[in-house]
Amino acid sequence: MATRKEVAELAGVSEATVSRVLNGVGPIKDATRERVMEAAARLGYQLNAVASSFARGLSGNIGVVLPHVPKVHLFSTYYFSEILSGIGEAVRTGGHGLLLLYRDPGQPFDYVSLFRTRRVDACLVLGASSLPDEEAGIRALAEEDVPFCVVDQRFGGLPVPAVIADHVSGSYVATRHLLASGHARIGFLNGSPQYSNSADRSQGYRMALTEEGIAWNEDIVYEGNYSRKSGYEAAARVAADFDRLDAVLCGNDRMAIGLVQGLKERGFRLPYDLPIVGYDNADASSLIDPPLTTVEVPFYEMGLRAASRLLSRLGGGAEDASAGLEVLPTRLVVRKSCKTSTPEAKESENE
């Protein structure tokens, strides 16, 4: 790709003149304009989407607002890394930049100023929750006529543009799978209900139990915070409840991996003593022993789709989904962590 400097040299003008010509800004002599355009054409130098954004007074940046969680290597979590990879894939071709900004979870965040100060042309919100101050920020944003999209969070009755996954169906199918294997007493290690994905997962779990006439038993419902550590810590409670549990469904793979580790340290032989089901289909879920049965969530596609919607709107395209809620499908992935065969059967499998 040719640089602006090369175009300027070939045309015999300054770089600033090249910019003025190509952005259509300011008075320029026809002869100069022709020389610049000819040089740009010869060198294959083209105005990209961002250059044309600048010409329209835009920043060329898509904002991505993330929660700051102390001590967590956010980009190293499957959840955020996959959503960001999808967003990155959507923006990279047009030359837009991704402006990552941190907010404090549970605190107000002034999204509107990002637009008013022209720091971003559009905004994606990741890791949002329904805590009142967070929801107020989203509500204020929704009142402005600006392109934004929330990923993996919906807000009850608020008409907020969002791309989410079908977590109701995801946990419903996972719970049905355990029930069909003869497990009636299914424990549930979920994340905090302030996230709509937690609440949706809880709903799917209850739906599946209700269909089988099994009452919700809060004694075997555990709450973690989606970290591996919280799963590891939950192992103590799960081990104490062992005589009233047939299996455990987890709200994400990180907690499931921590739970597996904690149970193994207590002498559990997995999956034979206690089938465990994860959620997300993170890379690590297939690497651990036993490999996790889990629910695949299309995080990459969610990020890609959310960013594509914004770019379509910025490009002037019809974006009828802009005010809507899109729900992408989830899918059960069966692996060994919920096999119910005995260790002896396992050994013969390996031969």
Place this chain on the structure above:
Amino acid sequence: MATRKEVAELAGVSEATVSRVLNGVGPIKDATRERVMEAAARLGYQLNAVASSFARGLSGNIGVVLPHVPKVHLFSTYYFSEILSGIGEAVRTGGHGLLLLYRDPGQPFDYVSLFRTRRVDACLVLGASSLPDEEAGIRALAEEDVPFCVVDQRFGGLPVPAVIADHVSGSYVATRHLLASGHARIGFLNGSPQYSNSADRSQGYRMALTEEGIAWNEDIVYEGNYSRKSGYEAAARVAADFDRLDAVLCGNDRMAIGLVQGLKERGFRLPYDLPIVGYDNADASSLIDPPLTTVEVPFYEMGLRAASRLLSRLGGGAEDASAGLEVLPTRLVVRKSCKTSTPEAKESENE
């Protein structure tokens, strides 16, 4: 945190007036200024680092330039995710945004324009290589008096500010570890030499061999591209060379994990048939079977350090390291993947 809007309402002025007062821009009546300052104080509204950047004509953004690799979920690689997490930790407190921008590997990239167009105040370069067009872009950047820092790449004689890790020592120590366990014929699956970390790793490997009077044998040196797939594909060559290999050192854990998978599919019993050493100490390295002996690289700290240097310079602090090369230490982590005991010994260990 109060918003500018709330300050404006309490002071009975427009939001634009609040901005002009707080940024010290434009003529303002003393009475108005006092009302705004009083309202801001009462509401706890403060100018943050970014607001003061804007007042000085800066963007408030730190650029992070990343290679775009088709089909790779970049943020989901341990390498990039950890460096980015470290960078994020450094910038989050000051309110700076991280502006992620993609470049095509091997192609020229116009870093200088990012500064000239005031899109960024400082710039971090990740995943750079010594390919001529890439190096030319870095050289042009180095000629400007702007804050930038390269992470995990050095450029021969060019005085480029960079934070790297001691990969010479990392692979030297890993190779010594294998030699000390009685393995003389050590294969090496490395990444492309266009990355200085590959070249440094190769140097450490050769140093350790030379010390033991072992000649470099290019027949057992393999090249991958740091992907799991390239490690998986290398398994065919490694298996074919099995009778002249005592062990294999890999340039990163992803390739090592692919190699382990490929060898297992060919019936290898690991680690007994062939000890494997990874590199990076990625999360996955401890999850797979066998857990990998590997070299820990402080990617998080490298990102944190590189970003901190830039922020220090932006903040007007003394930044004597700005033109320098910083080298952070690496460390060997010993796990089961290079144990040399027999399967029988393993079984007794497990009891």
